[in-house]
Amino acid sequence: MPLLKPMLVVLGLSLNATAFAATHIQLDSSSQGAVINKNIYGQFAEHLGRGIYEGLWVGPDSSIPNTKGWRNDVLGALKALHVPLIRWPGGCFADEYHWRDGIGPRDKRPVKVNTNWGGVEEDNAVGTHEFFDLVELLGAEAYVNGNLGTGTPQEMAEWLEYMTAEGKSTLAELRRKNGREQPFKVHYFAVGNEAWGCGGNMTPEFYTHLYKQYTTFLKTPTHNTPKWIASGGHSEDTSWAEYLTTNVKQKMDAVSFHYYTLPTGQWDVKGAALKFPESEWISTMARTLAMDGFIRNNKAVMDKLDPGKKVGFYVDEWGTWYDVEKGENPGFLYQQNSLRDAVVAALNFHIFHQHADRVRMTNIAQMVNVLQAMILTDKEKMLLTPTYHAYRMYVPFQDATAVPLKLSGVPEYRLAGVSVPAISATAARTKNGELYLGLVNLHPTQAESADIHLAGITIQHVSGQLLTANQMDAHNTFEKPHAIEPKAFSAEGKNGRLTIELPAKSVLVVKVQ
Missing domain, CATH: 3.20.20.80 (Glycosidases)
Structure with missing residues (x-):
């Protein structure tokens, strides 16, 4: 893997940007995790x-x-x-x-x-x-x-x-x-x-x-x-x-x-x-x-x-x-x-x-x-x-090599006496040094706002794929085999920062550039 400068990534997510504090996900690329076999x-x-x-x-x-x-x-x-x-x-x-x-x-x-x-x-x-x-x-x-x-x-x-x-x-x-x-x-x-x-x-x-x-x-x-x-x-x-x-x-x-x-x-x-x-x-x-x-x-x-x-x-x-x-x-x-x-x-x-x-x-x-x-x-x-x-x-x-995450302020999704974190995240660097983020919004009806900041580095854009649908049980059939499939996703940074809205019940994988 090529040498990479230590980098701190702060990813803010909120259940409702006007009502809740953002969730923070910190990545420090100077600390490597294990190789993801x-x-x-x-x-x-x-x-x-x-x-x-x-x-x-x-x-x-x-x-x-x-x-x-x-x-x-x-x-x-x-x-x-x-x-x-x-x-x-x-x-x-x-x-x-x-x-x-x-x-x-x-x-x-x-x-x-x-x-x-x-x-x-x-x-x-x-x-x-x-x-x-x-x-x-x-x-x-x-x-x-x-x-x-x-x-x-x-x-x-x-x-x-x-x-x-x-x-x-x-x-x-x-x-x-x-x-x-x-x-x-x-x-x-x-x-x-x-x-x-x-x-x-x-x-x-x-x-x-x-x-x-x-x-x-x-x-x-x-x-x-x-x-x-x-x-x-x-x-x-x-x-x-x-x-x-x-x-x-x-x-x-x-x-x-x-x-x-x-x-x-x-x-x-x-x-x-x-x-x-x-x-x-x-x-x-x-x-x-x-x-x-x-x-x-x-x-x-x-x-x-x-x-x-x-x-x-x-x-x-x-x-x-x-x-x-x-x-x-x-x-x-x-x-x-x-x-x-x-x-x-x-x-x-x-x-x-x-x-x-x-x-x-x-x-x-x-x-x-x-x-x-x-x-x-x-x-x-x-x-x-x-x-x-x-x-x-x-x-x-x-x-790829896992990049350790530290999450704080994660909102909870609650229903019928059961509670789970609303957000899950992972990050890793590929062998050629590209940084990928995987994000999941577990909440089936509420979107999450993601505010991303990479300390010391200007975010140009992220690109990848988003998988979501209107219904919790959205599925493909032989009559409609393409009813649910990933869509291209991209977002541009502004002043070194990036804000993303993660739809309800969604999976997002992006490359950060």
Whole structure:
């Protein structure tokens, strides 16, 4: 990064410029934060509903234009996100997935039942080779989740050998017979998924013993060794991070963590994706902001045990989870995606940036047609969701260096006994020294006034994109796929200062010049 003069930025925001004091957000570029690992913007594709089949994979013989079976329209959209990493094959599916079912001629692969998700047939058309075609077509890194629940140490070890072996072993030759001469590059490998739940209903102690047993036999060439990920806890639970960090001293590069935002906080009735009341808007915001506390609590435990921060804390499942859309298979977890989801995504980006010293990967659930998806499809049709647009707006933050923020006087948004800060902000410098600001107005009905002053530097202008809409549940449909999408935004400075009005329920990303 080029040398930059220390700079103080003061950003003033107010709920009502005539009635409230401005919120101040101070940035001091002489104090650098952590690098925001690009994999914080990672994706997740599980064998679940239409998340892979139809949503991503149509097969090479499909009338839908495709490359090696992967649909071209979806590939093009994902390339625009600079997708850095994809997690596969699950999720809960991973702990019932046997990798040999997904290699060899597709017409000879066994057909299984997806017992976790809908009880539908799984023909294993997408397996190891197809997955690596996808990540290579997107220029992404590969995160493979191994089967601990119903697998064996031998099965897991042999899968890694099949993917990475360079010599003339039987498994390396089998890979070549199936069409891949050179080894696959495995960047990350997890031993099981949600061991506390669908992955085996284990205690941290029991899982830790299994983790150490399995990883003893997981071997790869030294230049193709993945980062090893242990299945960790969820929500407010810190016991998994504590026990694993205490008791595993080798072959553990990260502990995973899962948290989903449910408007009601109840799994039986989570809340609707559309036509929800404002009370569920604010409850969703409050519940998603809880991510910050969960990360802080786990970091506090890990910082004591691992002060050098050698072990990462990977939030490899997160996002909104609503009641399934009417008429859909309940096991397919298909839900619409609105402006509310884009605001949730941006708020979590800001949290992850703040904790980028330990949080070096996250994976939103999921990429296409499942939960908080980037993309929805209906046969040959495709649309981009508000969450997709949020990811695209925040592309400049990938591998940028966080600029620490100090906020004061932040107005509160209150409703029905719930209170959240009305404003969230993040800032970072890219590798070429450009300064980007991300701002979110959580209030669904009230605009915020932003008065920006950069001490010692004259602001010429800011430019970027603004995402907002009139309705809280504004969303795209196959009939109206462009109903909500970002609009170009720019503002000019005057006498070294800049005033911006941030609309209600909006996400804004700008470059400061």
